[in-house]
Amino acid sequence: MVTNSVDSRFTQTAARNNQRHTWLLFSIPGEAMGVIGLRCIRHMLMGVLCFYLAGCTGVPDGIEPVTGFDQNRYLGTWYEIARLDHSFEHGLSDVSATYSVNPDGSIAVLNRGFDSDEGEWREANGVARFVQSPDIAHLKVSFFGPFYGSYVVFELGENYDYAFVSGFNRSYLWFLARSPQVSETLRAEFLETIAELGFDAADLIWLDKPAEVIAGNL
Numbered sequence: 001m002v003t004n005s006v007d008s009r010f011t012q013t014a015a016r017n018n019q020r021h022t023w024l025l026f027s028i029p030g031e032a033m034g035v036i037g038l039r040c041i042r043h044m045l046m047g048v049l050c051f052y053l054a055g056c057t058g059v060p061d062g063i064e065p066v067t068g069f070d071q072n073r074y075l076g077t078w079y080e081i082a083r084l085d086h087s088f089e090h091g092l093s094d095v096s097a098t099y100s101v102n103p104d105g106s107i108a109v110l111n112r113g114f115d116s117d118e119g120e121w122r123e124a125n126g127v128a129r130f131v132q133s134p135d136i137a138h139l140k141v142s143f144f145g146p147f148y149g150s151y152v153v154f155e156l157g158e159n160y161d162y163a164f165v166s167g168f169n170r171s172y173l174w175f176l177a178r179s180p181q182v183s184e185t186l187r188a189e190f191l192e193t194i195a196e197l198g199f200d201a202a203d204l205i206w207l208d209k210p211a212e213v214i215a216g217n218l
Contacts, residue, residue, distance in 0.1 A: 056168050057131060057140040057150050062197060063166055066137040066156045071107070073160045074137075074153075075099045080113075081162075081182055081208045082175040082190070084200070091117050093207060097176070102127065109141060155193055162186060170199050181208045 059065060080095035089095065092113030100108045109126040126143040128151060130136070137153035149172075155164035162182065165174040175182075175190050191201055 057148050058168050059138060059150065059152050060166055060169050063152060063154050066153045067135060069135050069137040069153070069156075070160070071101075071134055074163075075101065075107075076178075078163065078176040078178065079180040079208075080174060081177050081180075081187075082173075082204050082206045084171060084173045084203055085205050086172070089113065091115055092122065094180070095207060099128070107139070109143075154197075164190060164193060166199075170197075173199050173204075177208075 077096055077098045080097070083089060083095075092115055095111070095113035098110045098112075100110075102108050107128040109124075109128050111124045111126070113122055114120075115122050124143055126141050128139045128141045129148075131138045131140050131150075137156065139151040140148035141151045142148045150166070150168035152166045152168075153163050154166060155162075157163070160178075162175070162177045165176060166172055173194065177186075194201055
């Protein structure tokens, strides 16, 4: 995972619901408006917000988070091998994610990638928390305010050397590894796994570099 997977559709839908409730507010007769009416409207708005926030931290149907998860083994730096692209990562290469433990027990997230258009590195700091228990690889990650997105590890190497990660739906997918290059066998395993689970491999962006390119940069 390389960034927060809160979809812009959340913002758009929340805005539509906010407009709907604003219209409701001004259509209530003046004598009926008061503390009770305002409370009802406030509760409706909070209900809509909670519904969409909860949806963004869920798990896609048919996806099962890894159990027996060991947080300490997962810490450190991961390299992005492939992803389904989104605006928050568009144009970024050499993407990595580094995880460490905060004093309060949450997980600090540092995402880093190179923006070729701007010719500079971009970084984003976030925080991750377990949705259920620390031995279930279903976390929620935030990069701004109270807005969280799902981080679901559904496949994990026995040696914690690779991970397949989804967001709250199948539009979010990452292939992470401990090195910036993986074997053809592992690439094939990733493609086979996501095909069985209903992800669209046609739109994948691959970031790992061929061995000859890496050798030429040494």
